[in-house]
Amino acid sequence: MTLAADLLDIATRIARDAGALAHRRRQEGVTVAATKSAAADIVTAADREVEAYIRAELARERPGDGFFGEESGAEEGETGITWVVDPIDGTVNYAYGIPAWAVSIAAVEGPPDTASWTALAGVVFNPVTGELFRASRGGGAWLGGQRLAVSEVGPAGGLIATGFGYDPATHAPALEQLSRVMPIARDVRRIGAASLDLASVAAGRMDAYYERGTHPWDHAAGALLVAEAGGTLGGAPGGRPGRGMVIAAGAEFFPVLEAVLDY
Incomplete structure (x- = not known):
């Protein structure tokens, strides 16, 4: 073993x-x-x-x-x-x-x-x-x-999961960011648990996930699920999932989502 x-x-x-x-x-x-x-x-x-x-x-x-x-x-x-x-x-x-x-x-x-x-x-x-x-x-x-395998996004757009921070000062920027995401989205889901959002991307239940302000324990296991399911991960700092941003999606949809997030 x-x-x-x-x-x-x-x-x-x-x-x-x-x-x-x-x-x-x-x-x-x-x-x-x-x-x-x-x-x-x-x-x-x-x-x-x-x-x-x-x-x-x-x-x-x-x-x-x-x-x-x-x-x-x-x-x-x-x-x-x-x-x-x-x-x-x-x-x-x-x-x-x-x-x-x-x-x-x-x-x-x-x-x-x-x-x-x-x-x-x-x-x-x-x-x-x-x-x-x-x-x-x-x-x-x-x-x-x-x-598990990540999904492919069709012409209707991606079903995208996200979350919002607890600090009220972050809410207006997050909603403005969401307004840029909506044109490429089939719809948006806000489940309230980053690990389950990432697991859902790995399982093809969600096409993508993004969120700012998460902690390492929120995404450590879920990010590996996505990677092993054939997905692409990124964010900030340094192009890796982190406090600045976590992004997870299939290889084709990832750059589309990343481009509109402007983080």
């Missing part, structure tokens, strides 16, 4: 168990523990509990690896492998009972820095639907036994 396949097996098991824990806590009732960047940017007690569970399981399985989590920050390891984790991506959906949230776990080679790491394995698991998207470097992207 290759290293990437081994890491994927570990990520898959832990994502399933962590998702089951998060789902139980949701059924018991959500407690908002804090806010982060803005009043709307919440952290639930389950976010913290689930991340702690994932971190402990990874430390047991691979004690020398690094860890980069949404709730507990970054810590470099000794093996060159770093786990990038969003325990509950789509926390607002989770809090409201909207069934569009996921556990996202990626294993990357290199430090906790999107500009320099190489993703080796990634899992995005929606416990409500039971769908687990997984990918390993060179091993393809999969949903169950189905190998």
